[in-house]
Amino acid sequence: MTDKFISIEAIAKRYPGAGGGEIAVFENLWLSMGRGEFGCVIGHSGCGKTTVLNILAGLDEPSEGTVIVDGQAIEGTSLDRAVIFQSHALLPWRTVLGNVAYAVTSKWRDWDRAKVKAHAQTFIDLVGLTGAEHKRPSELSGGMKQRVGIARALSITPKIMLMDEPFSALDALTRGTLQDEVRRICIETGQTAFMITHDVDEAIYLADKIFLMTNGPGAVLAEIVENPLPKDRGRADLHRHPLYYALRNHIVDFLVSRSKTFAADVPGHDPRNVPVVRIGLNEPTIVSASKAIETGPAQAIAR
Numbered sequence: 001m002t003d004k005f006i007s008i009e010a011i012a013k014r015y016p017g018a019g020g021g022e023i024a025v026f027e028n029l030w031l032s033m034g035r036g037e038f039g040c041v042i043g044h045s046g047c048g049k050t051t052v053l054n055i056l057a058g059l060d061e062p063s064e065g066t067v068i069v070d071g072q073a074i075e076g077t078s079l080d081r082a083v084i085f086q087s088h089a090l091l092p093w094r095t096v097l098g099n100v101a102y103a104v105t106s107k108w109r110d111w112d113r114a115k116v117k118a119h120a121q122t123f124i125d126l127v128g129l130t131g132a133e134h135k136r137p138s139e140l141s142g143g144m145k146q147r148v149g150i151a152r153a154l155s156i157t158p159k160i161m162l163m164d165e166p167f168s169a170l171d172a173l174t175r176g177t178l179q180d181e182v183r184r185i186c187i188e189t190g191q192t193a194f195m196i197t198h199d200v201d202e203a204i205y206l207a208d209k210i211f212l213m214t215n216g217p218g219a220v221l222a223e224i225v226e227n228p229l230p231k232d233r234g235r236a237d238l239h240r241h242p243l244y245y246a247l248r249n250h251i252v253d254f255l256v257s258r259s260k261t262f263a264a265d266v267p268g269h270d271p272r273n274v275p276v277v278r279i280g281l282n283e284p285t286i287v288s289a290s291k292a293i294e295t296g297p298a299q300a301i302a303r
């Protein structure tokens with residue numbers, strides 16, 4: 001695994017303030033992920049999660065700083081970075097096959113129709129939409145539309161998949177099924193994924209790393225929590241794992257209290273060396289950011 005497949009380096013985002021100055025959503029934000037990792041960002045509304053994702057997608061530009069993906073500084077949007085939004089953003093006049101094929105053609109312009117169709121069909125099958133190829137978005141349920149969005153994103157074999165609360169508008173049953181699908185596909189294909197969610201259990205189920213952001217304005221990435229649950233975890237028995245409640249409580253505690261008081265509690269926070277937190281049966285421990293995969297000296301976290 002490459003240590004820094006995605007490297008967000010010292011980005012800031014500022015907007016003009018009401019009194020003539022500037023308001024910083026965040027300043028000097030650093031975040032990195034390895035190839036094939038699944039990262040989830042959690043933080044309260046307005047802390048800048050979507051802004052970070054849009055900058056990674058190339059849909060927005062940072063006021064300062066750089067984003068490097070696979071060794072190259074990003075500039076604008078790219079088919080290397082696919083985005084799945086909460087709303088499906090499908091072309092309403094095109095069928096399921098047409099929507100996915102459109103994305104495939106954008107990436108491989110010289111492919112003939114048969115090759116495009118076969119490639120699109122593979123991804124339609126992968127997300128469980130076999131048989132619905134010729135339906136238009138208006139004939140699909142919300143969950144099916146989101147499946148098309150996922151098939152479309154995956155069909156261009158992106159280096160990273162960016163998801164902004166992709167399941168939040170779906171009913172619980174459909175959400176669960178799609179979480180299962182996305183997890184299976186990401187593991188099977190080694191897909192690197194970066195996702196925003198407000199759902200702690202969704203993050204625990206899907207993520208290898210959970211990025212905790214403090215409240216904005218002036219939000220910071222406070223902690224990177226390693227997911228201690230086994231890779232073959234199942235959604236149904238997640239809560240039976242001995243570390244599940246410790247992990248869940250740690251994240252909820254952060255959202256309920258520490259996200260608000262973090263700046264006062266941790267005045268020496270180094271945004272370039274964000275603590276990586278490992279949840280154990282006793283106290284959570286910090287391992288240094290740069291040595292996230294080693295067993296570092298245990299240091300109890302102030303809670």
Ligand SMILES: Nc1ncnc2c1ncn2[C@@H]1O[C@H](COP(=O)(O)OP(=O)(O)OP(=O)(O)O)[C@@H](O)[C@H]1O
Nearest residue numbers: 015016025043044045046047048049050051052216
């Ligand atoms: N064009 C803009 N002009 C001024 N402020 C903006 C603009 N776009 C976003 N913001 C502000 O930036 C901050 C971060 O917005 P962002 O959408 O990234 O937050 P978020 O954490 O994703 O929130 P949510 O969870 O509600 O989606 C918000 O306070 C928002 O009001």
